[in-house]
Amino acid sequence: xxxxxxxxxxLVTQMGNDKSIKCEQNLGHDTMYWxxxxxxxxxxxxxxxxxxxxxxxxxxxxxxxxxxxDKAHLNLHINSLELGDSAVYFCAxxxxxxxxLFFGEGSRLTVL
Amino acid sequence: xxxxxxxxxxxxREGDSSVINCTYTDSSSTYLYWYKQEPGAGLQLLxxxxxxxxxxxxxxxxxxxxxxxxxxxxxxxxxxxxxxAIYFCAETTYSxxxxxxxxxxxxxxxxxQP
Numbered sequence: 001x002x003x004x005x006x007x008x009x010x011l012v013t014q015m016g017n018d019k020s021i022k023c024e025q026n027l028g029h030d031t032m033y034w035x036x037x038x039x040x041x042x043x044x045x046x047x048x049x050x051x052x053x054x055x056x057x058x059x060x061x062x063x064x065x066x067x068x069x070d071k072a073h074l075n076l077h078i079n080s081l082e083l084g085d086s087a088v089y090f091c092a093x094x095x096x097x098x099x100x101l102f103f104g105e106g107s108r109l110t111v112l
Numbered sequence: 113x114x115x116x117x118x119x120x121x122x123x124x125r126e127g128d129s130s131v132i133n134c135t136y137t138d139s140s141s142t143y144l145y146w147y148k149q150e151p152g153a154g155l156q157l158l159x160x161x162x163x164x165x166x167x168x169x170x171x172x173x174x175x176x177x178x179x180x181x182x183x184x185x186x187x188x189x190x191x192x193x194x195x196x197a198i199y200f201c202a203e204t205t206y207s208x209x210x211x212x213x214x215x216x217x218x219x220x221x222x223x224x225q226p
Contacts, residue, residue: 004154041149041198043216090154101147101214103154 006091006104013022013081014112020077021099023091031055032068032074033101035090038039043090049074088109118201123223130188130219134201137182141203143187144177145214146186149198158186158199188222196224 004025025032033056034046048056048065049068063079078085088108092101115137121175124130130175136144142163147155161168161184168175174187198221202214 041221042218043155043200045214045216092154100145100157100160101155102154105128105152105154 004093004102006106006107007059012110017019017081018079021089025093029093029095031094033092034076034111037088081111083111116201117217118217118220121221123226124191130191132186132199134184135182136203136216138203144184145202147200193224214226
């Protein structure tokens with residue numbers, strides 16, 4: 001059983017389009033995250049939600065909008081996609097002890 | 113803000129020990145972590161250490177923490193080809209109110225030579 005699952009795994013789209021990535025966790029965790037990993041494999045946190053409330057919102061363009069309909073889901077919607085948005089986006093979740101993150105397999109976004 | 117630094121690449125021969133180093137700047141860090149990322153996969157937690165510990169050993173893995181120098185290392189004994197991956201150092205300051213998110217280093221690519 002997949003603990004943290006993201007869809008789609010691959011996404012290729014044109015500049016200016018709007019796209020969404022979905023994430024679901026079946027671990028019963030209270031906190032979920034979105035991380036961005038660039039082509040050099042550098043990893044940066046974008047957002048964190050705890051019990052459906054936004055608790056971390058790093059310096060991210062407001063074209064990126066997370067939505068958490070419930071504790072088990074955290075979706076990422078991106079408007080007006082730009083070339084620089086090409087990256088692998090990882091969803092993660094945690095519970096209790098800070099930092100023990102469980103990651104999804106990533107969603108590779110390519111903007112042409 | 114917090115900063116976590118690692119070398120980007122480490123090359124070792126199969127069977128040797130690998131030592132991956134990390135330095136961090138936040139003196140209030142309470143937990144320090146090592147995550148492993150294999151090609152095409154997400155990160156997986158390898159091990160972690162509380163800031164009040166100096167050392168933690170788990171089979172082939174040894175974590176050393178020098179809190180004074182803010183230096184963390186991960187030693188992998190008898191390195192195997194399956195250890196080839198990117199290793200991320202990460203730290204957090206646990207406020208007791210829930211997970212605050214981690215600050216990750218840029219990752220060390222461990223390359224195994226036959």
